[in-house]
Amino acid sequence: MAHLSILLIAFFISFSSCQQCEQTSDVDRFDCYPENGASEEKCLARNCCWRQPIEKTNRTLKRPTAFRDVNVPYCYYPKDFPTYVLQSTETTDFGQRLRINRSQSTYMPHDIMNLTVDLIYETAQRLRIRIYDTEYKRYEVPLEVPIVVRKVDQTDYDVKVNPTPFSLLVTRKSTGVTLFDSSVSPLIFADQFIKFSTKLSSPLVYGLGEHRQGLVMNITNQWKKLTFWSRDFPPVQNINLYGVHPFHINPEFLPGTSTQFHGQFLLNSNAMDIDLQPSPALTYTTIGGIIDLYVFTGPTVQNVIQQYWDVIGKPMMPPHWSLGFHLCRYGYNSIDNMIATIKRMDAADFPYDVQWTDIDAMSLYLDFTYDETNFRGLPDLVRILQASGKRYVNIIDPGISSVQPAGTYIPYEEGLKKNVFMRKYNSNELILGKVWPGTTAFPDFTHPNATDWWTNIASAFHDIVPFDGMWIDMNEPSSFIDGSTDGCTTNNLDNPPFVPNVLGGTLGSKTLCPSAQQYLFPHYNLHSMYGYFEAKASNAALKTIRNKRPFILSRSTFAGSGKFTAHWTGDNRATFDDMYFSIPAILNFNMFGITHVGADICGFGLETTEELCTRWMQLGAFYPFMRNHNDLGQKDQDPASFSYQAQQSMKQALLMRYSLVPFWYTLHHEAAMISRTIVQPLFFEFPDDMDTYNIDQQFIIGRAILVSPNLKMGTTTVSAYFPSDTWYEFPTGTKVETVGSFTTLDAPLSKINVHVRGGFVIPMQIPGDNLIIGRDNPFTLLVAQSQWGNASGNLFWDDGDSIDSIETKTYNYLEFSLTNATLLTIDALVANYKDSPMRLALIKVLGVDKTVINVNVNGKNYPNFLYNVYDQILLIYGLDLNMITEPVQTIQWTLAS
Ligand SMILES: *[C@@H]1O[C@H](CO)[C@@H](O)[C@H](O)[C@H]1NC(C)=O
Ligand SMILES: *[C@@H]1O[C@H](CO)[C@@H](O)[C@H](O)[C@H]1NC(C)=O
Ligand SMILES: *[C@@H]1O[C@H](CO)[C@@H](O)[C@H](O)[C@H]1NC(C)=O
Numbered sequence: 001m002a003h004l005s006i007l008l009i010a011f012f013i014s015f016s017s018c019q020q021c022e023q024t025s026d027v028d029r030f031d032c033y034p035e036n037g038a039s040e041e042k043c044l045a046r047n048c049c050w051r052q053p054i055e056k057t058n059r060t061l062k063r064p065t066a067f068r069d070v071n072v073p074y075c076y077y078p079k080d081f082p083t084y085v086l087q088s089t090e091t092t093d094f095g096q097r098l099r100i101n102r103s104q105s106t107y108m109p110h111d112i113m114n115l116t117v118d119l120i121y122e123t124a125q126r127l128r129i130r131i132y133d134t135e136y137k138r139y140e141v142p143l144e145v146p147i148v149v150r151k152v153d154q155t156d157y158d159v160k161v162n163p164t165p166f167s168l169l170v171t172r173k174s175t176g177v178t179l180f181d182s183s184v185s186p187l188i189f190a191d192q193f194i195k196f197s198t199k200l201s202s203p204l205v206y207g208l209g210e211h212r213q214g215l216v217m218n219i220t221n222q223w224k225k226l227t228f229w230s231r232d233f234p235p236v237q238n239i240n241l242y243g244v245h246p247f248h249i250n251p252e253f254l255p256g257t258s259t260q261f262h263g264q265f266l267l268n269s270n271a272m273d274i275d276l277q278p279s280p281a282l283t284y285t286t287i288g289g290i291i292d293l294y295v296f297t298g299p300t301v302q303n304v305i306q307q308y309w310d311v312i313g314k315p316m317m318p319p320h321w322s323l324g325f326h327l328c329r330y331g332y333n334s335i336d337n338m339i340a341t342i343k344r345m346d347a348a349d350f351p352y353d354v355q356w357t358d359i360d361a362m363s364l365y366l367d368f369t370y371d372e373t374n375f376r377g378l379p380d381l382v383r384i385l386q387a388s389g390k391r392y393v394n395i396i397d398p399g400i401s402s403v404q405p406a407g408t409y410i411p412y413e414e415g416l417k418k419n420v421f422m423r424k425y426n427s428n429e430l431i432l433g434k435v436w437p438g439t440t441a442f443p444d445f446t447h448p449n450a451t452d453w454w455t456n457i458a459s460a461f462h463d464i465v466p467f468d469g470m471w472i473d474m475n476e477p478s479s480f481i482d483g484s485t486d487g488c489t490t491n492n493l494d495n496p497p498f499v500p501n502v503l504g505g506t507l508g509s510k511t512l513c514p515s516a517q518q519y520l521f522p523h524y525n526l527h528s529m530y531g532y533f534e535a536k537a538s539n540a541a542l543k544t545i546r547n548k549r550p551f552i553l554s555r556s557t558f559a560g561s562g563k564f565t566a567h568w569t570g571d572n573r574a575t576f577d578d579m580y581f582s583i584p585a586i587l588n589f590n591m592f593g594i595t596h597v598g599a600d601i602c603g604f605g606l607e608t609t610e611e612l613c614t615r616w617m618q619l620g621a622f623y624p625f626m627r628n629h630n631d632l633g634q635k636d637q638d639p640a641s642f643s644y645q646a647q648q649s650m651k652q653a654l655l656m657r658y659s660l661v662p663f664w665y666t667l668h669h670e671a672a673m674i675s676r677t678i679v680q681p682l683f684f685e686f687p688d689d690m691d692t693y694n695i696d697q698q699f700i701i702g703r704a705i706l707v708s709p710n711l712k713m714g715t716t717t718v719s720a721y722f723p724s725d726t727w728y729e730f731p732t733g734t735k736v737e738t739v740g741s742f743t744t745l746d747a748p749l750s751k752i753n754v755h756v757r758g759g760f761v762i763p764m765q766i767p768g769d770n771l772i773i774g775r776d777n778p779f780t781l782l783v784a785q786s787q788w789g790n791a792s793g794n795l796f797w798d799d800g801d802s803i804d805s806i807e808t809k810t811y812n813y814l815e816f817s818l819t820n821a822t823l824l825t826i827d828a829l830v831a832n833y834k835d836s837p838m839r840l841a842l843i844k845v846l847g848v849d850k851t852v853i854n855v856n857v858n859g860k861n862y863p864n865f866l867y868n869v870y871d872q873i874l875l876i877y878g879l880d881l882n883m884i885t886e887p888v889q890t891i892q893w894t895l896a897s
């Protein structure tokens with residue numbers, strides 16, 4: 001060490017005179033050598049500063065090869081590192097167009113010396129910053145985003161341009177808070193290396209998926225590196241995973257004011273690192289495309305999300321049946337085992353809607369086939385299930401076997417004719433990988449023939465096995481070998497000068513060569529959008545085939561995938577930790593606009609236990625998408641396979657879910673129409689309560705239902721936080737006494753703690769065996785009074801699966817409102833869907849603190865009510881009110897004075 005220090009001092013003497021390396025704090029160093037193997041020599045060759053951290057850290061100079069060391073960098077940019085300068089400014093219809101240029105090259109090959117910067121004032125709350133090559137058109141993400149050609153007059157943000165060195169500063173007009181500030185580090189824009197940084201307004205960052213981590217990234221004392229490049233790997237921390245969502249939300253804490261939020265989205269699909277450091281600051285490093293950055297000014301967190309979804313598209317409205325319970329396993333191995341499972345589920349009286357099969361039901365793992373020996377009779381079974389109101393979903397992988405005997409496998413042969421498979425670099429030969437069925441070709445879903453081909457082969461299979469939804473797995477795309485059966489080239493796509501911190505160290509790790517040709521662009525650019533385009537094609541195919549609202553479940557997703565698909569968190573494991581991580585994951589995917597999301601309940605890999613599976617079924621009953629899925633070789637984990645007692649606990653949670661489906665369905669409608677998340681973290685609703693910012697073991701459904709699962713093995717209590725408001729236990733209706741703090745709740749294995757927030761009317765329905773059978777069952781209303789004696793709610797209802805119920809207005813939309821603690825009105829604002837009786841049977845009013853002496857329904861005295869003094873609950877029962885016959889109906893009660 002002494003030897004090294006002497007060396008360092010020697011270098012500083014000789015080099016630091018011409019560089020501005022002085023730093024008062026480690027946290028403001030921006031890493032100039034993020035690759036493995038940094039050394040003083042290599043650092044200085046980049047014209048950067050090399051110094052030990054001022055404060056001692058545990059960083060080792062020799063970096064591990066698997067994961068890059070993330071901490072105070074030794075090698076960092078001097079303040080005078082050469083970068084771009086402003087050359088000209090032009091006022092345009094959309095805002096401003098700047099030209100910037102540099103004269104000195106950086107350490108990366110092919111610097112782009114002349115850049116154009118467009119500042120597009122798209123809306124009052126949305127700024128788009130585009131930085132691109134002035135001379136040559138570069139790759140841009142083929143996502144349909146709004147094109148704004150005229151600047152808005154008034155904006156909530158201000159933009160300032162610093163000419164030399166070039167940087168941009170975006171601030172919030174009302175408070176002066178920084179929303180984007182690139183002055184902290186030099187802009188580098190080379191052909192395959194684009195890097196820029198921004199200061200953050202607080203050290204709390206949310207979003208940036210898909211990664212396995214807690215909800216909040218608190219970088220107060222932490223350096224963090226997140227990598228983006230879609231990848232098939234069982235979710236573990238600190239690696240790139242299945243999907244790519246470079247979107248984050250950053251709160252702005254100013255003393256004495258309400259917390260505001262802003263967000264950023266980097267519209268870029270190339271392999272990317274995002275580094276976070278305690279300054280606090282964020283650095284984007286991407287290896288292609290352009291800088292296309294959106295800044296959203298909120299100011300509420302839901303506003304930020306709305307502004308983001310305005311760019312990427314709103315989530316699809318899922319079919320009603322997909323809100324039910326889904327059951328799947330890899331390794332039924334035979335139709336008899338599958339039938340036995342269905343029978344024991346029915347015999348045990350579990351509500352459930354959707355039966356799935358995994359790849360073991362395929363013949364030789366070939367897409368669009370079923371095993372006619374082990375799953376003989378599958379088509380009939382599917383029809384029987386459908387006749388009883390259940391639905392069936394099967395798995396489809398993108399890899400299409402290319403080695404079947406000629407004339408036997410139409411998907412491949414038709415694909416060849418239609419030219420839809422990906423090709424090797426600069427060649428007409430197909431690029432081949434290896435997946436479940438052996439050697440496979442990979443469809444290019446950006447090819448103009450691909451959707452038709454996909455629709456045709458899916459349709460031919462649908463004629464045999466009439467599936468209701470498509471489960472598209474392995475679409476990172478995943479391959480069991482690196483690159484291809486013939487390896488990869490040595491060109492700059494397969495061997496870029498800089499590789500982000502991807503698992504496996506190379507871009508072709510367990511996927512195709514980045515140089516593979518797709519119709520639109522090389523795979524190098526489109527890799528992380530593979531699942532996006534497959535979901536888009538599958539959604540279109542299902543619409544054509546079934547002429548109903550499609551249900552797609554995709555493992556790999558990109559920004560905007562929510563328009564087409566639901567998502568699950570992939571191949572998790574049966575551990576309590578995995579169960580916990582599912583909560584931040586579903587909350588994040590809601591921010592990413594993929595609201596219909598869940599995790600494999602009870603765990604996919606490893607063997608579950610009765611305790612874990614009970615807890616997880618209880619939690620999963622409150623995921624937007626609820627599927628129990630099990631891996632090959634594990635013992636059964638369908639609810640009916642457990643003890644009578646465990647079954648009762650699971651069933652209770654399932655009945656809670658099924659009774660709340662009208663509420664869930666309405667939330668999906670709101671997500672699709674007005675861009676609201678289905679589930680959200682507590683701080684979304686209580687932004688001025690600092691205690692809520694790192695809570696990720698609880699979450700809120702809509703704005704009204706707080707779920708506090710027990711996530712700890714062997715415990716029977718849970719410590720739950722109740723933000724200051726009125727809360728009632730669900731379904732009992734008992735009021736929570738202590739709010740504004742953590743409270744210990746009883747949480748025996750038989751119970752999940754769920755609470756309803758005062759101020760909300762929750763539409764519910766009496767559950768049936770499945771959602772089809774129960775569709776016409778009576779509705780009930782849960783009216784949770786606020787401290788002011790008011791509450792409101794709404795209900796969207798249609799036939800559940802037509803494609804155009806909104807366009808044709810064939811739906812019902814009701815609003816519920818409680819005022820003055822005594823008057824409940826039901827407004828049928830839209831009442832065009834008449835096929836289902838919308839009978840209201842029961843109203844339960846919580847928080848009624850005076851005796852009720854009489855009840856009137858539509859002006860007439862109504863005798864069937866009960867008032868529970870102890871719990872302060874009013875129950876109006878035996879109703880038979882059709883909620884859509886009159887535009888307004890009233891239920892009023894009189895309180896004893
Ligand atoms: C360095 O590591 C040791 C042992 O792991 C730990 O006790 C110490 O707190 C660490 N120091 C810093 C500055 O992180
Ligand atoms: C930028 O371009 C202008 C005009 O061509 C030129 O005068 C100037 O020297 C350039 N600046 C740099 C830093 O290259
Ligand atoms: C940059 O732009 C200038 C004109 O402003 C032009 O003369 C020069 O050739 C351009 N440089 C490159 C590398 O394209």
Ligand SMILES: *[C@@H]1O[C@H](CO)[C@@H](O)[C@H](O)[C@H]1NC(C)=O
Nearest residue numbers: 417418419420447448449519
């Ligand atoms: C689409 O498929 C047809 C054959 O059906 C083929 O002639 C045509 O070249 C294909 N289009 C493209 C762009 O490859």
Ligand SMILES: *[C@@H]1O[C@H](CO)[C@@H](O)[C@H](O)[C@H]1NC(C)=O
Nearest residue numbers: 204218219220221690693694
């Ligand atoms: C963030 O981390 C700092 C330092 O560890 C801690 O003091 C602060 O409470 C954390 N903030 C949140 C919201 O968790």
Ligand SMILES: *[C@@H]1O[C@H](CO)[C@@H](O)[C@H](O)[C@H]1NC(C)=O
Nearest residue numbers: 759760786788789790791792
């Ligand atoms: C109830 O009344 C309070 C106080 O007037 C108001 O702030 C709140 O928005 C009302 N809530 C509903 C659901 O109408």
Ligand SMILES: *[C@@H]1O[C@H](CO)[C@@H](O)[C@H](O)[C@H]1NC(C)=O
Nearest residue numbers: 819820821822823893894895
């Ligand atoms: C509000 O409720 C009180 C007590 O039940 C009643 O006396 C009063 O008339 C109600 N006001 C309205 C506007 O309905």
